[in-house]
Amino acid sequence: MTTENGSDQVVVRLDGVRKEYGQSVALDGVSMEIREGEAVAVMGPSGCGKSTLLNMIAGLDRPTAGSVNVHGEELGSLNETGLALYRRRRIGMVFQFFNLLDDLTALDNVALAGQLSGTSARQSRKRALDLLGELGVADQRNNYPATLSGGQRQRVAVARALMNKPSLLLADEPTGALDSSSGEQVMNLLLDLNRIGQTLLIVTHDPRLAERCATRLIEFEDGRIAREKVLERAA
Numbered sequence: 001m002t003t004e005n006g007s008d009q010v011v012v013r014l015d016g017v018r019k020e021y022g023q024s025v026a027l028d029g030v031s032m033e034i035r036e037g038e039a040v041a042v043m044g045p046s047g048c049g050k051s052t053l054l055n056m057i058a059g060l061d062r063p064t065a066g067s068v069n070v071h072g073e074e075l076g077s078l079n080e081t082g083l084a085l086y087r088r089r090r091i092g093m094v095f096q097f098f099n100l101l102d103d104l105t106a107l108d109n110v111a112l113a114g115q116l117s118g119t120s121a122r123q124s125r126k127r128a129l130d131l132l133g134e135l136g137v138a139d140q141r142n143n144y145p146a147t148l149s150g151g152q153r154q155r156v157a158v159a160r161a162l163m164n165k166p167s168l169l170l171a172d173e174p175t176g177a178l179d180s181s182s183g184e185q186v187m188n189l190l191l192d193l194n195r196i197g198q199t200l201l202i203v204t205h206d207p208r209l210a211e212r213c214a215t216r217l218i219e220f221e222d223g224r225i226a227r228e229k230v231l232e233r234a235a
């Protein structure tokens with residue numbers, strides 16, 4: 001589905017997604033769409049299903065019922081290999097605690113994401129270095145995660161997430177482990193990425209992050225969408 005400017009293109013479509021873990025219901029019938037170029041913030045109390053939602057969209061786990069379609073691909077029809085390829089090629093993920101590999105340098109953490117999706121080592125390192133530069137951490141390229149500040153680690157993690165030019169960048173509490181000034185920097189970075197066209201889905205507890213970065217806010221309660229509003233983002 002394409003329109004003249006592409007901005008009506010649906011990147012993510014969830015239809016009646018339900019997820020049960022044993023007796024507990026993490027998602028209770030969620031239907032939503034995310035369009036190309038949107039920055040959607042998801043908020044809601046702890047345990048309301050926000051991370052489960054991201055995991056469903058990332059293909060890290062499968063719904064108990066309902067369907068998830070990303071960029072025209074029906075995730076339910078992919079086998080495990082197909083899902084792994086989908087994750088590497090289509091999705092970038094950023095987590096609260098960075099999830100970098102401790103025994104790889106910043107550069108190798110980023111470059112690895114390219115190599116895993118079939119790009120040559122040389123090309124991957126080149127693109128990784130460019131991304132570290134764009135995110136302001138090129139000087140940290142040969143350092144290991146343990147020697148970086150939280151804010152630097154998160155920028156490296158964002159670079160890694162962008163390595164394969166994902167259709168969608170998913171961020172789960174990306175500023176949750178950062179002090180307010182590095183949180184703000186990461187926030188600005190996400191805002192800049194969206195302004196140059198990156199579609200974002202950000203889970204956050206921080207209303208400032210939502211108001212600053214998002215074009216739409218979705219509030220979850222007990223595994224369901226409780227309310228939704230379009231945000232007026234400052235220019």
Ligand SMILES: Nc1ncnc2c1ncn2[C@@H]1O[C@H](COP(=O)(O)OP(=O)(O)O)[C@@H](O)[C@H]1O
Pocket residue numbers: 021024025026044045046047048049050051052053
């Ligand atoms: N892997 C899992 N196994 C069992 N229960 C889970 C699992 N993941 C999440 N849950 C449960 O699902 C509900 C939603 O969790 P989660 O999506 O992590 O919430 P949030 O990210 O909003 O804090 C919670 O009750 C949680 O305990």
Ligand SMILES: [Mg+2]
Pocket residue numbers: 050051052172
């Ligand atoms: Mg969570």
